[in-house]
Amino acid sequence: MHWPNPGLLTGNRRPRAVAAAAVRWLAGAVLFGVLGGPVMAESRHDYLVFLDAGATHRSGDPVGDELKADEGTAEATFVYSWQGDDLRFFVEVNAGDGGEYELARLQAGWRFAPQTTAWVGRFHNPQSYWNTQYHHGQYLQTSISRPGIEEFDDAGGVIPSHFVGAQLDSAQRAGRGGSLHYELGLGASGDVDENGLESPQLIGPERPEKLTASLRLTYQPQEGDPTSFGVFAGQNRMPAENLPFREVTQTVAGVSANWVQDPLRILGVVFFVHDQLEGGTVPDTAGGFVNGYLQLEYQAQSWTPYARAEGSSGADDDPYLALFPHFVRGRALAGLRLDFGRKQALKLEYARSHIEAGTYSEIGIEWSMVFP
Amino acid sequence: MNRRFSLASLLLSAVLIANTFALSMPLPAAEGRRLVLVTSDPSAPSLSPQEVRKLYLGANITRDGRTLVPLCNHTDAMAYEVFMQKVMYMSGPAYERALMTRFMRTTTAVRPPEYSNEKDLVRALGNTPNAVTYMWSDKAEVTGLKVVAELWHDP
Numbered sequence: 001m002h003w004p005n006p007g008l009l010t011g012n013r014r015p016r017a018v019a020a021a022a023v024r025w026l027a028g029a030v031l032f033g034v035l036g037g038p039v040m041a042e043s044r045h046d047y048l049v050f051l052d053a054g055a056t057h058r059s060g061d062p063v064g065d066e067l068k069a070d071e072g073t074a075e076a077t078f079v080y081s082w083q084g085d086d087l088r089f090f091v092e093v094n095a096g097d098g099g100e101y102e103l104a105r106l107q108a109g110w111r112f113a114p115q116t117t118a119w120v121g122r123f124h125n126p127q128s129y130w131n132t133q134y135h136h137g138q139y140l141q142t143s144i145s146r147p148g149i150e151e152f153d154d155a156g157g158v159i160p161s162h163f164v165g166a167q168l169d170s171a172q173r174a175g176r177g178g179s180l181h182y183e184l185g186l187g188a189s190g191d192v193d194e195n196g197l198e199s200p201q202l203i204g205p206e207r208p209e210k211l212t213a214s215l216r217l218t219y220q221p222q223e224g225d226p227t228s229f230g231v232f233a234g235q236n237r238m239p240a241e242n243l244p245f246r247e248v249t250q251t252v253a254g255v256s257a258n259w260v261q262d263p264l265r266i267l268g269v270v271f272f273v274h275d276q277l278e279g280g281t282v283p284d285t286a287g288g289f290v291n292g293y294l295q296l297e298y299q300a301q302s303w304t305p306y307a308r309a310e311g312s313s314g315a316d317d318d319p320y321l322a323l324f325p326h327f328v329r330g331r332a333l334a335g336l337r338l339d340f341g342r343k344q345a346l347k348l349e350y351a352r353s354h355i356e357a358g359t360y361s362e363i364g365i366e367w368s369m370v371f372p
Numbered sequence: 373m374n375r376r377f378s379l380a381s382l383l384l385s386a387v388l389i390a391n392t393f394a395l396s397m398p399l400p401a402a403e404g405r406r407l408v409l410v411t412s413d414p415s416a417p418s419l420s421p422q423e424v425r426k427l428y429l430g431a432n433i434t435r436d437g438r439t440l441v442p443l444c445n446h447t448d449a450m451a452y453e454v455f456m457q458k459v460m461y462m463s464g465p466a467y468e469r470a471l472m473t474r475f476m477r478t479t480t481a482v483r484p485p486e487y488s489n490e491k492d493l494v495r496a497l498g499n500t501p502n503a504v505t506y507m508w509s510d511k512a513e514v515t516g517l518k519v520v521a522e523l524w525h526d527p
Contacts, residue, residue, distance in 0.1 A: 044482050048472060048475070048476075081475070088480055132477060133473055133477055140473050140476065177422075177426070179431075222426065223426055223429075223431040224425075225426075226470050226473075260462075299463060301463065302465070370472065
């Protein structure tokens with residue numbers, strides 16, 4: 001175990017360094033029992049292992065120049081949660097078939113009220129719906145693909161999906177049998193360069209970073225029920241490297257609705273995004289766009305047919321999106337999911353997607369599972 | 373919104389596909405049986421089916437200062453199916469995905485433990501304070517457990 005230099009906590013108070021030090025101290029304390037036996041005596045834990053493998057074939061104008069015609073993927077994700085009386089620890093590690101891995105989430109928390117926990121670490125950004133529901137659990141999402149606006153930042157996404165810092169999670173009763181959850185995040189987002197967004201890391205070479213702040217409110221008419229309605233908002237300041245401007249200030253707001261009445265599910269999310277590009281060798285410029293998606297699912301026993309429509313307005317007028325040639329601006333897809341065996345799923349999906357360079361067709365197949 | 377795709381035609385296609393697969397699923401025969409929620413604590417308070425549903429979806433249900441602990445009974449496939457359809461109003465796979473999604477989202481919502489062996493289940497009911505589970509009423513009588521809610525009965 002590497003213990004942090006105390007100077008990190010007293011000298012240079014950069015957000016990433018402070019959060020990383022706090023995570024190491026708390027994780028170390030939890031793992032080695034420094035906090036004492038009574039805490040460990042009431043502990044609970046849970047874990048999940050996700051596996052998935054898939055193949056995709058694409059055809060259309062942008063294929064070849066911009067996109068690969070055939071692509072195969074495989075990944076594994078491990079999730080572990082530990083809870084003492086008041087302390088919490090959570091980790092999510094994702095590994096791909098290329099040998100790369102990511103410490104997607106690493107959180108240490110202190111529950112200081114029955115329904116309220118303060119966390120430090122690396123998080124998925126609450127400025128979304130999909131990413132904070134399914135994270136890297138491919139088995140959990142009905143479809144193979146995720147909406148273009150919800151792509152992870154290190155996979156061509158346009159909104160930072162990770163941050164390093166602190167988050168406050170809380171919930172309270174609302175209405176008759178309902179509940180209201182809120183998440184407030186504050187920390188450092190990644191930066192942007194000619195390849196798109198770079199995620200902030202707890203470990204590894206230091207990169208420039210600036211402040212990000214997020215708030216999400218979620219209302220569940222029946223506590224615990226999958227049906228929910230949410231609003232989210234945030235601002236991300238992202239330093240730019242090797243680009244003609246020095247910084248992007250991105251403001252994000254959105255609403256989400258997930259309505260489940262078995263066997264039907266309707267999911268819809270709308271994003272409002274404004275990007276301001278400042279500094280550097282070109283005049284300051286700004287733009288914005290609206291993006292939304294609507295997904296329908298119908299679960300009939302083990303079979304779940306589903307369809308999703310995605311669309312954007314104003315994407316051509318936002319200079320920030322010029323950095324993301326693969327950003328899916330519009331898509332129509334239909335798919336079929338088969339649940340079988342012990343928590344396994346087979347999915348088949350056809351999509352017509354529109355990116356800056358044109359429209360292409362895509363057909364994909366995927367197997368996924370979760371254990372235990 | 374981008375107009376390259378017709379939302380109406382997409383939704384119509386989805387409905388047609390859905391209807392193709394919308395086969396009604398009959399419940400297995402369960403003549404005259406009652407599905408009940410049981411506990412090993414003789415002084416446990418009763419619960420409504422709505423509270424049981426919330427409890428098994430991960431909500432905190434506290435009665436008389438005691439926080440209830442749900443256990444999943446996988447020892448009887450028919451009892452599990454009836455519990456899912458008549459109490460949880462969702463299929464088994466959908467329920468398990470809902471629990472895992474909640475766990476991934478909150479990072480703290482530990483899922484109810486599952487038992488596929490009846491002896492282990494009854495032992496866990498006795499050893500875990502405030503634990504509850506669902507089973508057929510005749511099983512509950514044989515094992516001497518207290519019924520705290522009637523969840524479903526064969527009409």
